[in-house]
Amino acid sequence: xxxxxxxxxxxxxxxxxxxxxxxxxxxxxxxxxxxxxxxxxxxxxxxxxxxxxxxxxxxxxxxxxxxxxxxxxxxxxxxxxxxxxxxxxxxxxxxxxxxxxxxxxxxxxxxxxxxxxxxxxxxxxxxxxxxxxxxxxxxxxxxxxxxxxxxxxxxxxxxxxxxxxxxxxxxxxxxxxxxxxxxxxxxxxxxxxxxxxxxxxxxxxxxxxxxxxxxxxxxxxxxxxxxxxxxxxxxxxxxxxxxxxxxxxxxxxxxxxxxxxxxxxxxxxxxxxxxxxxxxxxxxxxxxxxxxxxxxxxxxxxxxxxxxxxxxxxxxxxxxxxxxxxxxxxxxxxxxxxxxxxxxxxxxxxxxxxxxxxxxxxxxxxxxxxxxxxxxxxxxxxxxxxxxxxxxxxxxxxxxxxxxxxxxxxxxxxxxxxxxxxxxxxxxxxxxxxxxxxxxxxxxxxxxxxxxxxxxxxxxxxxxxxxxxxxxxxxxxxxxxxxxxxxxxxxxxxxxxxxxxxxxxxxxxxxxxxxxxxxxxxxxxxxxxxxxxxxxxxxxxxxxxxxxxxxxxxxxx
Amino acid sequence: xxxxxxxxxxxxxxxxxxxxxxxxxxxxxxxxxxxxxxxxxxxxxxxxxxxxxxxxxxxxxxxxxxxxxxxxxxxxxxxxxxxxxxxxxxxxxxxxxxxxxxxxxxxxxxxxxxxxxxxxxxxxxxxxxxxxxxxxxxxx
Numbered sequence: 001x002x003x004x005x006x007x008x009x010x011x012x013x014x015x016x017x018x019x020x021x022x023x024x025x026x027x028x029x030x031x032x033x034x035x036x037x038x039x040x041x042x043x044x045x046x047x048x049x050x051x052x053x054x055x056x057x058x059x060x061x062x063x064x065x066x067x068x069x070x071x072x073x074x075x076x077x078x079x080x081x082x083x084x085x086x087x088x089x090x091x092x093x094x095x096x097x098x099x100x101x102x103x104x105x106x107x108x109x110x111x112x113x114x115x116x117x118x119x120x121x122x123x124x125x126x127x128x129x130x131x132x133x134x135x136x137x138x139x140x141x142x143x144x145x146x147x148x149x150x151x152x153x154x155x156x157x158x159x160x161x162x163x164x165x166x167x168x169x170x171x172x173x174x175x176x177x178x179x180x181x182x183x184x185x186x187x188x189x190x191x192x193x194x195x196x197x198x199x200x201x202x203x204x205x206x207x208x209x210x211x212x213x214x215x216x217x218x219x220x221x222x223x224x225x226x227x228x229x230x231x232x233x234x235x236x237x238x239x240x241x242x243x244x245x246x247x248x249x250x251x252x253x254x255x256x257x258x259x260x261x262x263x264x265x266x267x268x269x270x271x272x273x274x275x276x277x278x279x280x281x282x283x284x285x286x287x288x289x290x291x292x293x294x295x296x297x298x299x300x301x302x303x304x305x306x307x308x309x310x311x312x313x314x315x316x317x318x319x320x321x322x323x324x325x326x327x328x329x330x331x332x333x334x335x336x337x338x339x340x341x342x343x344x345x346x347x348x349x350x351x352x353x354x355x356x357x358x359x360x361x362x363x364x365x366x367x368x369x370x371x372x373x374x375x376x377x378x379x380x381x382x383x384x385x386x387x388x389x390x391x392x393x394x395x396x397x398x399x400x401x402x403x404x405x406x407x408x409x410x411x412x413x414x415x416x417x418x419x420x421x422x423x424x425x426x427x428x429x430x431x432x433x434x435x436x437x438x439x440x441x442x443x444x445x446x447x448x449x450x451x452x453x454x455x456x457x458x459x460x461x462x463x464x465x466x467x468x469x470x471x472x473x474x475x476x477x478x479x480x481x482x483x484x485x486x487x488x489x490x491x492x493x494x495x496x497x498x499x500x501x502x503x504x505x506x507x508x509x510x511x512x513x514x515x516x517x518x519x520x521x522x523x524x525x526x527x528x529x530x531x532x533x534x535x536x537x538x539x540x541x542x543x544x545x546x547x548x549x550x551x552x553x554x555x556x557x
Numbered sequence: 558x559x560x561x562x563x564x565x566x567x568x569x570x571x572x573x574x575x576x577x578x579x580x581x582x583x584x585x586x587x588x589x590x591x592x593x594x595x596x597x598x599x600x601x602x603x604x605x606x607x608x609x610x611x612x613x614x615x616x617x618x619x620x621x622x623x624x625x626x627x628x629x630x631x632x633x634x635x636x637x638x639x640x641x642x643x644x645x646x647x648x649x650x651x652x653x654x655x656x657x658x659x660x661x662x663x664x665x666x667x668x669x670x671x672x673x674x675x676x677x678x679x680x681x682x683x684x685x686x687x688x689x690x691x692x693x694x695x696x697x
Binding site (some may be wrong): 210211275276286312333376 | 641655
């Protein structure tokens with residue numbers, strides 16, 4: 001995030017795009033409500049009538065899969081109606097001419113058929129956005145989980161640049177991260193192209209610095225593989241071993257049939273985790289680790305805040321902290337590695353990363369946390385980026401960027417007439433090994449999970465509320481339960497990805513954005529079928545669930 | 558005697574501060590603490606998301622011993638840490654020897670382990686295995 005979570009409530013306009021905070025981040029959603037209470041305007045772009053849409057001044061019910069077309073139409077209006085901040089654009093941005101060249105053909109009227117938002121509503125939204133003294137854009141997976149995702153993120157940044165909404169408190173653009181430590185995992189270099197602190201592996205000076213610190217003659221200079229390429233890499237014979245640390249790709253990745261085939265064909269699968277999960281069923285070796293609550297360390301919040309997490313209880317069983325397991329592995333592979341605690345590791349990482357140099361454990365204790373960049377020992381950290389409107393580009397100017405809209409890959413047809421989009425729910429989380437083992441949260445929802453379906457579609461397919469039904473795509477078929485709701489738009493259905501029986505990723509497809517390589521979880525073609533014998537279906541569900549639980553518990557004594 | 562430990566929630570990216578209250582070495586409840594982003598508020602996951610630590614087996618069992626098997630057709634068997642590390646590391650080295658380091662891929666974990674564990678994982682992959690094939694679910 002360019003700015004911080006607490007700033008949301010002090011902005012004058014919250015612009016929510018493809019982000020359902022009430023379900024995915026209730027505590028962030030609270031800031032949106034507070035902003036409204038303090039008089040801010042709210043605009044929401046979402047195909048569903050989410051809670052944010054419900055309390056908005058303007059709700060733009062976008063047609064699924066048309067983000068770029070609508071964002072370009074926004075830019076078109078800002079420029080055509082002369083609403084943009086010309087002085088800011090002249091001083092702090094570049095690329096205006098090429099940008100206008102693309103967006104000039106995206107008038108709201110001309111693009112209406114694509115995005116489905118009334119042209120006057122598009123214009124009204126931009127007049128409101130441009131008139132706000134401070135505006136904060138919040139976006140989520142409704143932007144990033146499409147085959148065209150990075151272009152749209154840049155497009156949203158473009159709207160903030162056109163209106164001068166960067167470089168001070170209460171403005172900017174914020175992707176609120178889904179998992180507690182995705183920000184941190186990026187921060188410490190768990191990406192194929194960067195070392196910790198966002199230092200590129202292709203830079204010889206950076207490689208030399210790390211090689212020296214780590215006491216090795218050299219480090220690899222080639223950018224590594226990305227996670228979503230694995231099924232192909234295994235199929236091509238390029239990948240033979242997979243060391244899976246605290247992830248469950250056999251539940252969370254798209255097109256699970258393809259994932260299972262890849263796991264089966266690997267020569268070696270190492271799983272390091274806290275619970276038995278679907279991926280571990282394919283492992284050759286399973287290494288048990290301590291869990292949150294049983295170890296120390298640092299997480300990074302979505303707004304770049306390093307914060308200390310602490311051990312509260314002793315772990316049960318013969319388990320070890322993850323970093324200790326890696327040290328044992330390194331040592332066994334001929335590279336002696338030894339750390340006594342997480343602070344030693346943190347200090348090594350900090351000293352190699354100019355962005356974090358001043359973010360010590362002591363400072364985190366004193367301040368409650370430290371937001372990076374924190375380049376010096378006496379630096380307090382950075383609540384918002386781009387102060388003075390200096391951007392992380394070679395020229396220091398913000399790049400105005402537009403791209404032509406590309407439709408989603410898979411289209412609906414007579415066989416698969418509905419669009420499936422995968423979403424979040426409030427009580428359960430990710431692959432569900434953690435929340436599913438919390439009895440209180442289990443009372444909120446259980447297998448096979450729900451499909452949100454509009455009343456028009458439910459009537460059309462003869463589906464009753466709470467009834468079990470089959471949903472299938474060209475890749476698979478699963479059992480799920482109907483939740484008839486007019487928050488969902490006709491022709492589109494929504495499922496969450498926590499469910500092991502109702503596993504929506506059996507249906508999703510492996511089409512990815514060309515840059516981020518994020519899958520198009522928000523768009524694939526499906527059909528639904530009512531089940532006449534509900535009693536039998538309930539019994540089948542019960543048996544399948546019991547079988548799956550048994551399969552997962554049998555390897556563990 | 559109750560004891561309170563200040564920590565950060567392991568669920569979404571909001572980074573809420575939580576006090577985990579323990580009694581006789583067991584967690585009894587969670588309380589919102591005055592963090593920068595949450596100001597003592599918690600959502601349902603923050604309030605009750607610690608319950609899995611009691612190995613409830615509500616869904617799947619906690620892993621408590623290293624498990625290995627020589628072939629995928631075999632059942633898993635419990636192993637000592639020495640044996641499991643030797644098993645995993647020798648197989649990784651054999652694959653590196655036969656196909657090169659780029660035939661090996663590893664993930665980080667954006668969930669409970671934390672930044673330090675992830676730092677050590679990417680160091681293991683880059684400095685010891687010798688590849689940049691490391692990624693995590695940020696793109697998933």
